[in-house]
Amino acid sequence: MSTASTKRSRTIYYVAQTLDGFIADTEHRIDWLLAFDGAEGIKEHYEAFLAGIGALVMGGKTYDFLCAQKDMPWPYTQKTWVYTNRARPQIEGADVALVHGDVSTSFDAIAASAGEKAIWLVGGGDLVAQYVRAELLDEIHLGLAPVVLGAGIPLLPTRIAKPLTLRSTKTFGRGFVELRYDVPR
Amino acid sequence: MSTASTKRSRTIYYVAQTLDGFIADTEHRIDWLLAFDGAEGIKEHYEAFLAGIGALVMGGKTYDFLCAQKDMPWPYTQKTWVYTNRARPQIEGADVALVHGDVSTSFDAIAASAGEKAIWLVGGGDLVAQYVRAELLDEIHLGLAPVVLGAGIPLLPTRIAKPLTLRSTKTFGRGFVELRYDVPR
Numbered sequence: 001m002s003t004a005s006t007k008r009s010r011t012i013y014y015v016a017q018t019l020d021g022f023i024a025d026t027e028h029r030i031d032w033l034l035a036f037d038g039a040e041g042i043k044e045h046y047e048a049f050l051a052g053i054g055a056l057v058m059g060g061k062t063y064d065f066l067c068a069q070k071d072m073p074w075p076y077t078q079k080t081w082v083y084t085n086r087a088r089p090q091i092e093g094a095d096v097a098l099v100h101g102d103v104s105t106s107f108d109a110i111a112a113s114a115g116e117k118a119i120w121l122v123g124g125g126d127l128v129a130q131y132v133r134a135e136l137l138d139e140i141h142l143g144l145a146p147v148v149l150g151a152g153i154p155l156l157p158t159r160i161a162k163p164l165t166l167r168s169t170k171t172f173g174r175g176f177v178e179l180r181y182d183v184p185r
Numbered sequence: 186m187s188t189a190s191t192k193r194s195r196t197i198y199y200v201a202q203t204l205d206g207f208i209a210d211t212e213h214r215i216d217w218l219l220a221f222d223g224a225e226g227i228k229e230h231y232e233a234f235l236a237g238i239g240a241l242v243m244g245g246k247t248y249d250f251l252c253a254q255k256d257m258p259w260p261y262t263q264k265t266w267v268y269t270n271r272a273r274p275q276i277e278g279a280d281v282a283l284v285h286g287d288v289s290t291s292f293d294a295i296a297a298s299a300g301e302k303a304i305w306l307v308g309g310g311d312l313v314a315q316y317v318r319a320e321l322l323d324e325i326h327l328g329l330a331p332v333v334l335g336a337g338i339p340l341l342p343t344r345i346a347k348p349l350t351l352r353s354t355k356t357f358g359r360g361f362v363e364l365r366y367d368v369p370r
Contacts, residue, residue: 020340021206146349155205164331
């Protein structure tokens, strides 16, 4: 193993879900989550997280979702890597690179773009599952909204071989919790 | 509303799941959970919970699962109500009543058997979903094992109309968390 890979940037699946494990409802909506945007301390917590991020990785559908938010300028200054098998529109002000194929193949370039900082795996779950299978997922920062939907889009459609290690728990307002885990190798 | 119903026993869905929202794997196994039985403080926490329980309610499959544990005597002294549409074997030393039909119909008898204490809704999720729809679920005590299975038996296959209120968080060992929520009316 090279020095570069042992010192590589950490990858973090930073995501929020319902208590029953859904990151969006069956119509891909997250309005149940946006209700907690104003919870005490959430904004500062997110900004501190984002300050430690050197690059973002997301799937094509997540990119399309962000592009469709017409009343919001592109929210990230970091380079954003979008996994997609087809051309997608560039957004003004966004530093976006389109990639496809095995996540292992493109990882060195992504890590280089993150520098000393971490890589945020934004989602969706299918893309993060590829990182798990390639043994390239280091952490899960799991926001838990106090909501039960009963059905929706799953957190992470793959098995992780070993139990995770809890690093921290944090509560926001009267219902939102964030749990941070390390993924063992 | 009668005085009896306003002062009725609280119902608690006390359950453990994976981070991705499964209470058992696709083969109905919970070995991933039993690995945390020895986590520091778990045993005392469970005993304190059980001391506050006056009656248990479970579905037929959950009852069968407990009956199949040949190396374990029946673990509860409290009356246990089993929802089932067919006859099921009685277990020596168990105070078991078989019930069926709408959960609202049998609730008064169950609450009377619990006295001043709470009612533990053991599961499965389908039965607890009937309590949600009948507006008879008061609390969820959600154990979170630091495990991702990718697929399995869901926590609670129904929607809860309003966000829950977080009452407490507790950590056991290096990975197991319990979150307690009130279900609003």
